[in-house]
Amino acid sequence: MSKPKVAFYWCASCGGCEETVVDLAEDILGVVEKVDIVLWPVAMDFKYKDIESMPDRSIVATLLNGAIRTSEQEEMAVLLRRKSQYLIAYGACAHLGGIPALANQFSREQILKFNYEDCPGMVNERKTRPQLHFEENGCSPHLPEFRNVVRTLDQVVDVDFYIPGCPPTPNLTKAAFDALLSGKLPPKGSVLAPDSALCDECDRKKTKPSDIAFLEFKRPHQALFDPEKCFLAQGVVCMGPATRSGCGAVCTSGNMPCTGCFGPTSRVRDQGAKILSSLCANIGPRDEEGINKVLEGIPDPVGTFYRYGLAKSLLRRKVNLPTSGNGH
Amino acid sequence: MTDPSKSPNGGWTPRIVAFFCNWCTYTAADLAGVSRLKYSSNIRVIRLMCSGRVDPQFILDAFSRGADGVLIGGCHPNDCHYVEGNYKMLRRFQLLKRMLADLGIEEQRLRLEWISAAEGEKVKRVVNEMTTQIKALGPLGMPEKFRDWDQEVIELAHHVEKSGAAACCCGSAAAPKDSKAEVAHV
Numbered sequence: 006m007s008k009p010k011v012a013f014y015w016c017a018s019c020g021g022c023e024e025t026v027v028d029l030a031e032d033i034l035g036v037v038e039k040v041d042i043v044l045w046p047v048a049m050d051f052k053y054k055d056i057e058s059m060p061d062r063s064i065v066a067t068l069l070n071g072a073i074r075t076s077e078q079e080e081m082a083v084l085l086r087r088k089s090q091y092l093i094a095y096g097a098c099a100h101l102g103g104i105p106a107l108a109n110q111f112s113r114e115q116i117l118k119f120n121y122e123d124c125p126g127m128v129n130e131r132k133t134r135p136q137l138h139f140e141e142n143g144c145s146p147h148l149p150e151f152r153n154v155v156r157t158l159d160q161v162v163d164v165d166f167y168i169p170g171c172p173p174t175p176n177l178t179k180a181a182f183d184a185l186l187s188g189k190l191p192p193k194g195s196v197l198a199p200d201s202a203l204c205d206e207c208d209r210k211k212t213k214p215s216d217i218a219f220l221e222f223k224r225p226h227q228a229l230f231d232p233e234k235c236f237l238a239q240g241v242v243c244m245g246p247a248t249r250s251g252c253g254a255v256c257t258s259g260n261m262p263c264t265g266c267f268g269p270t271s272r273v274r275d276q277g278a279k280i281l282s283s284l285c286a287n288i289g290p291r292d293e294e295g296i297n298k299v300l301e302g303i304p305d306p307v308g309t310f311y312r313y314g315l316a317k318s319l320l321r322r323k324v325n326l327p328t329s330g331n332g333h
Numbered sequence: 334m335t336d337p338s339k340s341p342n343g344g345w346t347p348r349i350v351a352f353f354c355n356w357c358t359y360t361a362a363d364l365a366g367v368s369r370l371k372y373s374s375n376i377r378v379i380r381l382m383c384s385g386r387v388d389p390q391f392i393l394d395a396f397s398r399g400a401d402g403v404l405i406g407g408c409h410p411n412d413c414h415y416v417e418g419n420y421k422m423l424r425r426f427q428l429l430k431r432m433l434a435d436l437g438i439e440e441q442r443l444r445l446e447w448i449s450a451a452e453g454e455k456v457k458r459v460v461n462e463m464t465t466q467i468k469a470l471g472p473l474g475m476p477e478k479f480r481d482w483d484q485e486v487i488e489l490a491h492h493v494e495k496s497g498a499a500a501c502c503c504g505s506a507a508a509p510k511d512s513k514a515e516v517a518h519v
């Protein structure tokens with residue numbers, strides 16, 4: 006019997022998710038033994054046309070990491086969707102937009118202008134920018150389009166499962182493979198991680214205050230943290246209460262507050278609004294001036310509360326940015 | 334069903350979602366009605382037990398489903414039936430309005446007012462004022478924005494379908510999944 010076919014693909018991502026697959030360490034051998042990897046651009050050489058020529062649904066599972074920003078990523082998402090029985094959004098960017106989705110606060114023009122003209126060290130006197138089509142030595146290459154909006158994978162194609170995390174942990178990845186290979190899969194649309202808040206698996210939960218009155222918020226570079234006390238008790242924004250567990254609380258055990266990369270539990274639709282709600286309810290002062298003074302410690306609520314989830318938030322993007330059409 | 338955002342003559346008119354606390358502002362709105370104080374018909378009132386029950390997710394959800402403005406009404410300081418609810422709302426409001434400004438939503442679209450059960454007149458003033466301000470701003474139109482934003486994805490899908498496998502590598506068109514298919518949980 007032939008081994009089940011598996012594909013890995015990357016879109017707008019940093020490469021960290023690929024690392025996690027490699028971090029399976031010896032476990033990866035177990036996986037590789039049981040499957041036939043048909044596409045994995047970071048590690049092996051395959052051509053897209055090999056995928057195109059495969060029958061539809063002949064790949065058992067595709068693990069796709071990265072947000073969707075370019076037309077090429079969209080095309081690959083659509084192609085892999087068609088060729089796969091299960092399409093899995095792997096990692097925070099495919100799941101929620103991730104760090105790349107913070108760009109949803111800026112227009113396409115602002116981003117291109119900064120990167121090709123204004124950024125420090127840029128020398129580009131003719132203000133050249135990438136073109137979709139151009140002539141070069143008799144060839145006419147075609148480049149992917151840079152879209153106006155950063156999207157999650159499920160905002161482009163239908164997704165079967167989500168593996169959360171920036172990046173996902175090897176444990177979750179291995180558990181997902183075990184589930185896939187044994188056919189013991191949860192209902193479609195599930196996030197393959199526990200459906201409880203991170204605080205539940207955090208060692209600091211013992212000291213999590215049930216009643217707290219914040220008088221200030223300190224940012225990570227502004228204080229030395231007690232290695233055992235709940236971050237909230239230290240006046241530090243911790244996304245734990247609004248974030249799904251499953252990472253093993255790696256950040257809080259490394260003495261850093263959780264920044265929310267696993268996204269919300271199934272009972273929360275908008276992670277940012279949820280943490281805003283719970284933090285603000287517990288601010289000490291009752292008058293506007295006093296409240297705002299405390300809130301000065303959160304200078305960038307969008308970047309803090311939607312660090313990984315802006316694309317998937319209720320508003321998705323700064324609402325007054327131009328878009329219309331393809332912007333060219 | 335008639336589109337509530339269309340006035341009888343077909344033009345646009347604001348849609349304001351109002352979250353009113355049961356003990357004060359909702360009673361005041363009732364009083365305004367009984368006293369035949371005319372206030373603009375642009376608000377859709379949702380009664381909650383306390384302004385402290387207004388989850389910021391409700392507010393974002395209202396905007397994302399087509400509200401042009403959101404008004405929250407609660408009891409005056411020291412008068413909340415549950416003691417702390419209105420202070421909780423005030424604190425959330427302070428940060429939420431800053432965050433919404435960062436996300437490009439004009440300040441006048443979100444308003445918090447303390448209105449006691451006796452202040453029917455204030456309901457009328459606040460609602461009318463807000464309606465005028467939002468009329469001046471024009472529609473927020475999030476559902477239309479979402480459609481506009483996703484046009485680029487739909488265009489590619491159409492293009493792919495038309496050109497078959499010739500220009501692009503894929504065939505079947507994928508319309509972006511309706512983000513509203515998901516319900517808001519609290």
Ligand code: SF4
Nearest residue numbers: 204207235236243245
């Ligand atoms: S440190 Fe963060 S994750 Fe841990 S208990 Fe406190 S709030 Fe929850």
Ligand code: SF4
Nearest residue numbers: 252256263264265266
């Ligand atoms: S502690 Fe939070 S930020 Fe860190 S890995 Fe876990 S979910 Fe992600």
Ligand code: FES
Nearest residue numbers: 354383407408418
């Ligand atoms: S009961 Fe009216 S604001 Fe709490």
